[in-house]
Amino acid sequence: MDAAETADTLVALTRAEAKLAELKARVAAHADDLHVGQEVGASSAATWLAHTTNTTRPVAAGTVKLGHSLEQHPLTRDALAHGEVLADQARVIIHAVDQLSDDVDTERAEAHLLAEAAHHDAKALRVLGKHLFEVIAPDEADAREAAILEAEEKAAAKACHLSMYDDGHGKTHGRFTIPTALAGAPLRKALFAIAGAEHQRLSPEAMGQALCDYIQRFPAKKLPTNGGLNATMLVLIDEDSLMGRVEKAGTLDTGEKISPSAARRLLCEAEIIPVVLGADSEPLDVGRGRRFHTRAMRLAMVARDRGCRAEGCDRTHGLHAHHHTRWADGGHTNVRDAVTLCHWHHQRAHDTGYETTYRLDGSVAFHRRQ
Structure with a gap:
């Protein structure tokens, strides 16, 4: 195939894939109605499908759910069956319409999003779905949008979490969920500023490096104190190693080891406090002069x-x-x-x-x- 034939074939295959997704979802929903898998002790048709086809349970459950959802949205089902929308677009349209109250013209809203699907991907459709009331009920649009945003912000606050773990080889991995407006957008803006990005796209590697710079630049004095100290990180290193006379690893006060070159690099921009018991520069004993430790x-x-x-x-x-x-x-x-x-x-x-x-x-x- 030449370039034109290859392009046409890819488009045709994508449309065929959409048609097949509708058929698969419809059959999966029917299997759920028939309790397929019950005869072998499966708890649901989705569980049976996942086990039988080596599909993950979330994916199998999503297929069954899509099939049932399409039963309630014949316009979207027909568009998917004809390859006019993709499966991810169909899910977004169904979700947006289901969020509407019963007192609005949901069929009109669904038809509007289906028409927009010809020009927008699933991500853009999700944004358009939040503004449906501007099309079907413009007089109520502002109040509806405010209510939706407030509900989303409350849900985001409840879902806020961060998990981190050290792999034992010098790398820390993590995942987090934070509210977009109050934390996600400011964080992205800060990282772009640190990276000096002129465009709205950064590679994951550049974003990761910007995050490291952000963490290292954030002034510890602005952090709340706990036990009389803020989140000050101590780098413990011999003077000979600090001055480069010998190469000996340093240690963080949390126990992690750090190479001498990395320790020297950190200390170039940090406050250096010699921890020498009894040194004249550090009043380590104030007797009964005060109750709390300095x-x-x-x-x-x-x-x-x-x-x-x-x-x-x-x-x-x-x-x-x-x-x-x-x-x-x-x-x-x-x-x-x-x-x-x-x-x-x-x-x-x-x-x-x-x-x-x-x-x-x-x-x-x-x-x-x-």
Whole structure:
């Protein structure tokens, strides 16, 4: 085939694929009505279809759902059966129409979106679907749009989440869901600004690098404090390695190792605080002069303890400075007579229902009193 024949064939195959998708969805819905798979103990026709064809369950369930949805939307079913719309377009149209109230002309709305499908893909149709009232009920459009946006924002706030994990090979992976208007759009704008992008498209690699720059540039002083410190990251490295005289890995206060070159690169733009116990430049012991530990003391303790010192605890964030001897009982405020504990174990240390034991190795043990 020459270029023209190849192009025509691709278009024809796409339309044929749409026709087949309608037929498959229609048969899948019929199979669901007949409870196909019940004879072999399948919980549903979708489960049976997934197992029999090695399809994922969400995809099989989506096929059955599309078939049932098309039964309620004959205009869209007919357009899909004739290859006039694609399966993803059909799903968007059905969803948009189903969001309308019963007091509006849904058939007119469906016909409008079907006509727009000839010029727009599924993503653009989704946007148009939010403005259906401007076509079928213009007098109510503004109020309807405001209600839809408010509902979407509430749903987005509830769905907000972030998951991260370290793969053990120097890379952290993650997924997140955030509200578009209040967080997604500002984040995208910030990343584009950092990347210096003149166009509205960046590669995933460029976006990832911009995110790293964003994290490293964000001033820690603007973050809320927890346990007397904000989210200050400590890079612990020998002076010889810092100055380049030897090559020795550094350590973050959260326990992760960092190459000497990366540590030196970070420290070029960071505040350098020498954590040397007893150094004249750091007042690490103020005796009874004050109750709460200074920022310098807390940083020194974090550098020394590398996390909560309670036995069996591996928490490294949001640590509190705790006096061995309570300040109210005559204890002194310094690094030597203090220990870092997480919020949970700090509460246990002040809970009279527990006995606290400070061991020689610096760890802390808790035992419930009888």
